[in-house]
Structures are given as C-alpha cells and as structure tokens.
Amino acid sequence: MGRRRSKPKAYATIQSVQEDVTGSRTLVVITFSNGNKFRLLVDCGMYQGSVEEYAKNGSLGFINAELIDAVLLTHAHVDHSGQIPLLYANGANCNVYMSQDTKRICIPLLENTCQIFAQDNNPMYNENDLNRAIHAFETIEYDEWVELKNLMNMPSGVSVKFIRNEHIPGAASICVQVSPENEESFRLMFSGDYNMSNAFSNRITTMPEDIKKNPIAFFMMEATYGRKTKKNMVVGKFENDVEKYIGMGKSIIVTAFANMRMQNCLYLLRQMQDKGTLSTDIPIYIDGGMGEALTNIWPILNTVDIKDFLPQNFHRASTDKKKLIDSEGQFILVTTSGMGNFGPSKEYLSMAISKDNMVIYFSGYVSNESTARRIIDAKLGDILDVNGAIKEKRAISDYTEEMSAHARAEDLQSFIEQFHCIRTLVWNHGSNTSKLAMKERSDKMENVDVSTINDGKIAFKVDKDGLVKEFTIVSIPVEKSISKQPKRAPKRNKKCKTTRRNKRATGY
Ligand SMILES: [Zn+2]
Ligand SMILES: [Zn+2]
Known part of the structure; x- marks a missing residue:
C-alpha cells in the first residue's frame, strides 16, 4: 500500500x-x-x-x-x-x-x-x-x-x-x-x-x-x-550641489523627511565641514518639530552606530521664519516636510521662491501632486502657486534621490x-x-x-x-471577503527542491 x-x-x-x-x-x-x-x-x-x-x-x-x-x-x-x-x-x-x-x-x-x-x-x-x-x-x-x-x-x-x-x-x-x-x-x-x-x-x-x-x-x-538600477544611481550630488551653490553666494533651503533624511542631510553637511568643502562660518539651521525630536533621540538609538553626526555652527531656527529668509548672510536650512506641502517648509518655500539669492533643494522622493514637483517643473520667471502664494519663481530649485x-x-x-x-x-x-x-x-x-x-x-x-x-x-x-471561486488555479512548479523535513520544524 x-x-x-x-x-x-x-x-x-x-x-x-x-x-x-x-x-x-x-x-x-x-x-x-x-x-x-x-x-x-x-x-x-x-x-x-x-x-x-x-x-x-x-x-x-x-x-x-x-x-x-x-x-x-x-x-x-x-x-x-x-x-x-x-x-x-x-x-x-x-x-x-x-x-x-x-x-x-x-x-x-x-x-x-x-x-x-x-x-x-x-x-x-x-x-x-x-x-x-x-x-x-x-x-x-x-x-x-x-x-x-x-x-x-x-x-x-x-x-x-x-x-x-x-x-x-x-x-x-x-x-x-x-x-x-x-x-x-x-x-x-x-x-x-x-x-x-x-x-x-x-x-x-x-x-x-x-x-x-x-x-x-x-x-x-x-x-x-x-x-x-544601481548603474543609474547618482552619488555625491548633494555635496557637489551644496558646494556649488554656496560658492555662488546663495543660501540653501533643504527640505527633508523628518525620519532619517533630515539627520542624513545634517551628517553630510558635517562630513563636508570635516573635509573642508563647506566653511564652518556658514550657519546651519533646522526647523520642524518632529525632525528635531528625532534628531535629538538619534544618538540614543541602538541601531545608530554613527552617534556624532551634527555639523558645527548648528542651530534651531528661530520662530521668525521671515527674518531668516530675509537675512543678509548665507545660511543652510534643513526643514520638513520633504515635499514642501506641510510643516515649516510650506511657509519657507512660499517666501523663498521669489528670492534670487535662494536655492530650494529637495532631498528625496517627490510625488506628482506635491509642491516640490510644481517647483521643480517650473522654469525661472514662471508664475506659480506655492502653497497659496502666487509668486514668480526666481530661486533656483534642485534635488537628489541619492539618500533613498x-x-x-x-x-x-x-x-x-x-x-x-x-x-x-x-x-x-x-x-x-x-x-x-x-x-x-x-x-x-x-x-x-x-x-x-x-x-x-x-x-x-x-x-x-x-x-x-x-x-x-x-x-x-x-x-x-473572498469569493468562492479561485481567480486562478495555482501552479505549484516546485522549482526549488528541498528535502522533506521532519514533521515538526526544528527547535527555536
Ligand atoms: Zn519605510
Ligand atoms: Zn514603506
């Protein structure tokens, strides 16, 4: 039998x-x-x-x-x-x-x-x-x-x-x-x-x-x-761009997701300072409640090995956003939300868009309906709606996906x-x-x-x-929730041959 x-x-x-x-x-x-x-x-x-x-x-x-x-x-x-x-x-x-x-x-x-x-x-x-x-x-x-x-x-x-x-x-x-x-x-x-x-x-x-x-x-x-594919991956764009735009005398507003992207941007700026490609005279600000909270707890996380990542000349932005945007000296600001629709970046972008001494820089994924997408797609001189403000685009916009x-x-x-x-x-x-x-x-x-x-x-x-x-x-x-009829009959190809295992799985 x-x-x-x-x-x-x-x-x-x-x-x-x-x-x-x-x-x-x-x-x-x-x-x-x-x-x-x-x-x-x-x-x-x-x-x-x-x-x-x-x-x-x-x-x-x-x-x-x-x-x-x-x-x-x-x-x-x-x-x-x-x-x-x-x-x-x-x-x-x-x-x-x-x-x-x-x-x-x-x-x-x-x-x-x-x-x-x-x-x-x-x-x-x-x-x-x-x-x-x-x-x-x-x-x-x-x-x-x-x-x-x-x-x-x-x-x-x-x-x-x-x-x-x-x-x-x-x-x-x-x-x-x-x-x-x-x-x-x-x-x-x-x-x-x-x-x-x-x-x-x-x-x-x-x-x-x-x-x-x-x-x-x-x-x-x-x-x-x-x-x-990795072939098409750009590496080092953020650092090159920051060096270039600072060299042109611009200030840079970087928008970033609060969770890891903001910290990653700060760490790259720190590395540039260490290498000497970014002067420590340029103040670096952050603005965004959640981003700041996460930046604060970052060093206590078990799975974060690089604990010392904050740049020098690093500050929390004051509540007066307009004052920072209108300030004479150069600065770099890292702020949330990443796509510019919410949070402090929403306000910063609507002010900065019409300033020709500014660069608006997106550090990650940009969806089609976002403020970031509209800014990227507009040419200099175009009139566009940035979170309710109708302005002429005079600021340069740029982005990188390398930190994905x-x-x-x-x-x-x-x-x-x-x-x-x-x-x-x-x-x-x-x-x-x-x-x-x-x-x-x-x-x-x-x-x-x-x-x-x-x-x-x-x-x-x-x-x-x-x-x-x-x-x-x-x-x-x-x-x-599932219908009675299977949509497709399964095909159990059994390509992967494994030896029949014991009735019960091995201990754990
Ligand atoms: Zn995720
Ligand atoms: Zn996900």
Missing part, C-alpha cells in the same frame, strides 16, 4: 489592499485544523502623497480591529505605523510588536501626527486612542523567536522573529512561523521596507542561516525601486536569491511597473516556485506547500 500523505490542514490567508507605496497594512488570518484562527496585522500605515491618497485615511477598510490578535510593526515610517492608533479607536485589544528602536522613534512620531490631527474638525484619532496604542507596544529583540499570545492570552502556535534590516534605524524584516500541533510547521515572511545599508549603520542587512535555509511558504517583498532608503533592483534581486526555497513570492509596495519589473526577475529564479504581484485586489491562501488559491477581494471582513 502506498504511503498516504495526510492533507495539511492549517493554512493562512494574506491580504493587502495596498496598491502603491503608502498605506502599508497586511492582514494575515491563520486558520488551524480545529477551526481556531489567529489574526495578525503586519503594519498599519497612513496613505500619503496626493489628496486622493490622503483621503483614504481614517478607515480601516477590511480590518475588524476587535478581532486582531497581534500587530507586527516592521518600522516607524508613518506610511507603516500612522494608523495604529485608529485600531484602538476601533476597539483593538492586542499588542503591537516592534523592535526597541522602532518604539523609540514611533512614539514621538505618532504624538506629532496626533497633534496635527488635533487641529482637524474630525480627527482620525485622539490622544486617548494614541495612549491606548502606546500602552500596547511590546518590544521584541532581533533574532529571537517569540511565541505570540492570542486575545485570550493563550499561546497561539504562531511565533515571530524580527531580523534587523538597515532601511532605517529600528527596521525589521519579519518571519512568522505557524506551528500547528501534529502538523508540519510553515513560514511566512514580510520584508518590510528593505535596504542593505544606511549612512548611520556599520552593518549590512544579514539574514540568519535558519531563515535562509528553511522553505518559506509565502514571502511578501517590497519593490519600491524595482525599476531603478530603498534598495535598487539588483539588491532586491540578490536579497531574494539568498533564500533556498520560496514557495510563493509576492511583490508589494511599489508601482505596478516596479512590481512587474521585479516579477520578471523572480520568474527566472530557481529558488522561487511561484512569483506574482499584489495589485491590492487579491487575497492569497497558502499552506505549508505554498500557494493554494488566489481570491479576488470583494468585501469585508476578510473571512467573508
């Missing part, structure tokens, strides 16, 4: 309605053979960029907050963390797991977001919701398996390992291991935002052997820069290639063209059985052998 393989019973459904980069949130519902469910939410971020994107905030969509057993936070960027308090405004009763540094960064960041909301007529969440959320923050050490408890405070059969990732300080890629009783365990992996290295770290992102060697049933991987915190296509590819066996790979967090560009690469990989993209409309059902079905998401909540 042939050996009959018992059918695996435990499975997971994974769904994320994220279509592009912002608004990261992925619901994972693990169903055990006895019918018990464990509901995990990986990240709960805000939509950002255009007005249309921003309008999607304030709703949890397919997520029933009361049913969530645990939230896993990959890192502190607002587009991954900014809606966590909304879960508590909607009755969540679970822990939010994150690394220590993510907690340190996330608290001031959410407090700041909450303060901004407080000015709204109909705020998304209030201080009470925020406090309840912060109370639920649990820190997890990197590289240690932690078994999660369910809402009844019972062991869940679901364990997680946070793996340090150099995207920003505190960032993690997360491995989820499902260990049903008397069944083979399986793993799900969530890259979070990924970068190999960053300016403040002496390390490169390194996956533990155990994570690389064991098969991964489902892998959700970011693809932000799936179409950008996301890996380029080749690095995304080699990150995936280091795993021995990925049953289902889903490219997420990027434009469709970026995700498809990465899928084209992963389709050729020997270690990947099935690769696909998340277009925000599909839910994936996986078991220990990988993809079982793809479903079209039709309504909420998740258990009822």
Whole structure:
C-alpha cells in the first residue's frame, strides 16, 4: 500500500489592499485544523502623497480591529505605523510588536501626527486612542523567536522573529512561523521596507542561516525601486550641489523627511565641514518639530552606530521664519516636510521662491501632486502657486534621490536569491511597473516556485506547500471577503527542491 500523505490542514490567508507605496497594512488570518484562527496585522500605515491618497485615511477598510490578535510593526515610517492608533479607536485589544528602536522613534512620531490631527474638525484619532496604542507596544529583540499570545492570552502556535534590516534605524524584516500541533510547521515572511545599508549603520542587512535555509511558504517583498538600477544611481550630488551653490553666494533651503533624511542631510553637511568643502562660518539651521525630536533621540538609538553626526555652527531656527529668509548672510536650512506641502517648509518655500539669492533643494522622493514637483517643473520667471502664494519663481530649485532608503533592483534581486526555497513570492509596495519589473526577475529564479504581484485586489491562501488559491477581494471582513471561486488555479512548479523535513520544524 502506498504511503498516504495526510492533507495539511492549517493554512493562512494574506491580504493587502495596498496598491502603491503608502498605506502599508497586511492582514494575515491563520486558520488551524480545529477551526481556531489567529489574526495578525503586519503594519498599519497612513496613505500619503496626493489628496486622493490622503483621503483614504481614517478607515480601516477590511480590518475588524476587535478581532486582531497581534500587530507586527516592521518600522516607524508613518506610511507603516500612522494608523495604529485608529485600531484602538476601533476597539483593538492586542499588542503591537516592534523592535526597541522602532518604539523609540514611533512614539514621538505618532504624538506629532496626533497633534496635527488635533487641529482637524474630525480627527482620525485622539490622544486617548494614541495612549491606548502606546500602552500596547511590546518590544521584541532581533533574532529571537517569540511565541505570540492570542486575545485570550493563550499561546497561539504562531511565533515571530524580527531580523534587523538597515532601511532605517529600528527596521525589521519579519518571519512568522505557524506551528500547528501534529502538523508540519510553515513560514511566512514580510520584508518590510528593505535596504542593505544606511549612512548611520556599520552593518549590512544579514539574514540568519535558519531563515535562509528553511522553505518559506509565502514571502511578501517590497519593490519600491524595482525599476531603478544601481548603474543609474547618482552619488555625491548633494555635496557637489551644496558646494556649488554656496560658492555662488546663495543660501540653501533643504527640505527633508523628518525620519532619517533630515539627520542624513545634517551628517553630510558635517562630513563636508570635516573635509573642508563647506566653511564652518556658514550657519546651519533646522526647523520642524518632529525632525528635531528625532534628531535629538538619534544618538540614543541602538541601531545608530554613527552617534556624532551634527555639523558645527548648528542651530534651531528661530520662530521668525521671515527674518531668516530675509537675512543678509548665507545660511543652510534643513526643514520638513520633504515635499514642501506641510510643516515649516510650506511657509519657507512660499517666501523663498521669489528670492534670487535662494536655492530650494529637495532631498528625496517627490510625488506628482506635491509642491516640490510644481517647483521643480517650473522654469525661472514662471508664475506659480506655492502653497497659496502666487509668486514668480526666481530661486533656483534642485534635488537628489541619492539618500533613498530603498534598495535598487539588483539588491532586491540578490536579497531574494539568498533564500533556498520560496514557495510563493509576492511583490508589494511599489508601482505596478516596479512590481512587474521585479516579477520578471523572480520568474527566472530557481529558488522561487511561484512569483506574482499584489495589485491590492487579491487575497492569497497558502499552506505549508505554498500557494493554494488566489481570491479576488470583494468585501469585508476578510473571512467573508473572498469569493468562492479561485481567480486562478495555482501552479505549484516546485522549482526549488528541498528535502522533506521532519514533521515538526526544528527547535527555536
Ligand atoms: Zn519605510
Ligand atoms: Zn514603506
């Protein structure tokens, strides 16, 4: 009699309605053979960029907050963390797991977001919701398996390992291991935002052997820069530009994201001072509540190795913004928000745009509908609307993308290639063209059985052998949100051959 393989019973459904980069949130519902469910939410971020994107905030969509057993936070960027308090405004009763540094960064960041909301007529969440959320923050050490408890405070059969990732300080890629009783365990992996290295770290992102060697049933991987290659990467532009514009007698307003970009700009200015390419006579100012708060805590973060990064002749800008803009002497100001739509940069840009002794410099990603985009696209002499001020553009504008915190296509590819066996790979967090560009690469990989993209409309059902079905998401909540008919029959190519493993996974 042939050996009959018992059918695996435990499975997971994974769904994320994220279509592009912002608004990261992925619901994972693990169903055990006895019918018990464990509901995990990986990240709960805000939509950002255009007005249309921003309008999607304030709703949890397919997520029933009361049913969530645990939230896993990959890192502190607002587009991954900014809606966590909304879960508590909607009755969540679970822990939010994150690394220590993510907690340190996330608290001031959410407090700041909450303060901004407080000015709204109909705020998304209030201080009470925020406090309840912060109370639920649990820190997890990197590289240690932690078994999660369910809402009844019972062991869940679901364990997680946070793996340090150099995207920003505190960032993690997360491995989820499902260990049903008397069944083979399986793993799900969530890259979070990924970068190999960053300016403040002496390390490169390194996956533990155990994570690389064991098969991964489902892998959700970011693809932000799936179409950008390292070949086309400009390095050193910021320093060259600062030297050039200061040499021309201009003052420079650098807009930067509060979390890491502002600190990165300051560190580059410091390095220029150390090299002698920037005179310490030029005062350097910062302006932006959250940016300042994060700059202050930066040296105490465990994952920041470069603690001494502030330039000389460094000051907090006075509250009189006009006085600084009208001042005679040269200066450099680093201010938030990065795209010029919000915060102090909104005011500075509307004043500086008509001054021919100014350079407006954008230090990162610029979305199509942003103030930054309009300024970059305008020619000198054009009349344009800068945050409500109709002015002639007389200031020079310039930008660099070199400080991006996301890996380029080749690095995304080699990150995936280091795993021995990925049953289902889903490219997420990027434009469709970026995700498809990465899928084209992963389709050729020997270690990947099935690769696909998340277009925000599909839910994936996986078991220990990988993809079982793809479903079209039709309504909420998740258990009822998937149509009866599979959209596509799964193809289990089994390209990656792994030896049959023991019934239970190796100890952790
Ligand atoms: Zn991020
Ligand atoms: Zn992100």
